[in-house]
Amino acid sequence: MRVCHGEIARWMEPLGAQVRIDAAGNFRGVYPALQPNAPRLMIGSHLDTVPNAGAYDGILGVVLAIGLLQELRGRRLPFAIEVVGFSEEEGVRFGTPFIGSRALVGRLDQQLLGVQDARGISVRNAIEDFGLKIDQLSQAELARDTLGYLEFHIEQGPVLEKLNLPLSAVEATVGQSRLEFTFLGRANHAGTTPMHLRCDAIAGAAEWITTVEREALKVPGLVATVGKIEAKPGATNVIAGEARLALDVRHSTDETRLRAVENLIRQAREVAARRGLSVRESTLLSQHAVAMDPFLIAEIEKAIVKTGCQSHRMASGAGHDAMILAEKVPSAMIFLRTPGGISHDPAESVAREDVEKAIECGLHLLDQLASSPEFYKRKNLA
Ligand code: GLV
Ligand code: MN
Ligand code: MN
Numbered sequence: 001m002r003v004c005h006g007e008i009a010r011w012m013e014p015l016g017a018q019v020r021i022d023a024a025g026n027f028r029g030v031y032p033a034l035q036p037n038a039p040r041l042m043i044g045s046h047l048d049t050v051p052n053a054g055a056y057d058g059i060l061g062v063v064l065a066i067g068l069l070q071e072l073r074g075r076r077l078p079f080a081i082e083v084v085g086f087s088e089e090e091g092v093r094f095g096t097p098f099i100g101s102r103a104l105v106g107r108l109d110q111q112l113l114g115v116q117d118a119r120g121i122s123v124r125n126a127i128e129d130f131g132l133k134i135d136q137l138s139q140a141e142l143a144r145d146t147l148g149y150l151e152f153h154i155e156q157g158p159v160l161e162k163l164n165l166p167l168s169a170v171e172a173t174v175g176q177s178r179l180e181f182t183f184l185g186r187a188n189h190a191g192t193t194p195m196h197l198r199c200d201a202i203a204g205a206a207e208w209i210t211t212v213e214r215e216a217l218k219v220p221g222l223v224a225t226v227g228k229i230e231a232k233p234g235a236t237n238v239i240a241g242e243a244r245l246a247l248d249v250r251h252s253t254d255e256t257r258l259r260a261v262e263n264l265i266r267q268a269r270e271v272a273a274r275r276g277l278s279v280r281e282s283t284l285l286s287q288h289a290v291a292m293d294p295f296l297i298a299e300i301e302k303a304i305v306k307t308g309c310q311s312h313r314m315a316s317g318a319g320h321d322a323m324i325l326a327e328k329v330p331s332a333m334i335f336l337r338t339p340g341g342i343s344h345d346p347a348e349s350v351a352r353e354d355v356e357k358a359i360e361c362g363l364h365l366l367d368q369l370a371s372s373p374e375f376y377k378r379k380n381l382a
Pocket of ligand 3: 046057058089153319320
């Protein structure tokens with residue numbers, strides 16, 4: 001991350017930008033406005049990624065923001081542009097996503113600072129180990145004069161490719177829950193313990209995983225995933241005494257998502273009880289669905305049309321920092337078509353022409369906003 005920060009700082013500084021790393025490990029670079037003390041527009045995405053990832057989820061949005069500034073070719077606007085490269089959006093290390101962006105809205109709280117990674121290192125310690133100061137977290141918060149947040153991101157799904165469209169405005173991002181389940185049984189010898197006398201934590205977890213899939217299939221639009229499982233003690237000839245699983249549940253309607261989570265917890269308890277196991281769960285995230293800002297959506301659609309493309313709006317099934325920023329500032333996103341709809345995988349890609357279209361669209365959008373009285377009325381609730 002440090003190398004990455006250094007690299008993008010090297011791209012931004014020659015444009016006249018002031019760069020810093022805030023106390024939550026987010027990259028921040030401010031491209032000045034025509035006049036001092038002008039308000040600002042924030043543009044960015046996240047710099048972290050998932051294990052065995054592709055090259056574009058997140059980082060494309062940061063690179064694109066810098067590309068936009070380069071394409072301004074020294075031109076300044078009536079507002080400054082703050083480029084942000086968020087840390088810890090995916091939630092890989094601590095199980096909880098959006099840690100960097102939560103700092104901008106003042107929600108990197110004591111509880112979140114205490115969350116630990118697999119090695120027992122807390123968010124607080126990780127921040128300090130990186131050389132940052134917890135007592136300066138308030139300096140990571142959004143500047144009061146922030147008029148909006150804009151995020152370019154790959155779609156990460158097949159919709160735009162199917163429609164043969166390079167770009168789309170995002171109208172909303174779906175809500176998501178993340179939970180950790182631990183099934184506890186009794187570790188024992190795999191050769192000497194008869195099948196009917198076992199308390200096998202992995203077998204119980206496996207039964208519940210197929211229940212998750214079956215239950216999710218019953219609810220239109222619901223997605224539920226067990227993407228991670230760890231068992232202890234973890235040997236071929238030992239019945240597992242413990243199985244720990246990560247559950248991810250998403251739906252555009254919060255009520256449906258919460259009902260599904262309750263149902264899956266109940267099912268886990270039933271499976272465990274029937275098998276003589278115990279199960280406990282903890283909720284790491286319950287993020288409600290978030291609508292993007294209607295004014296910015298409309299402006300994005302106009303800008304897309306100006307690039308010669310058909311305008312389109314769609315919901316995002318993936319989570320984004322824009323969901324968090326939207327709590328405090330008008331926020332919006334632009335999706336780029338994702339070849340094959342593949343993401344969170346090394347095969348993830350993006351077409352060069354689509355990136356060029358996105359930059360062209362971004363330049364139109366900046367000009368539209370620069371001359372829109374409505375834009376300057378935008379309120380930062382920070
Ligand atoms: C982020 O990629 C998420 O939607 O989990
Ligand atoms: Mn991702
Ligand atoms: Mn992402």
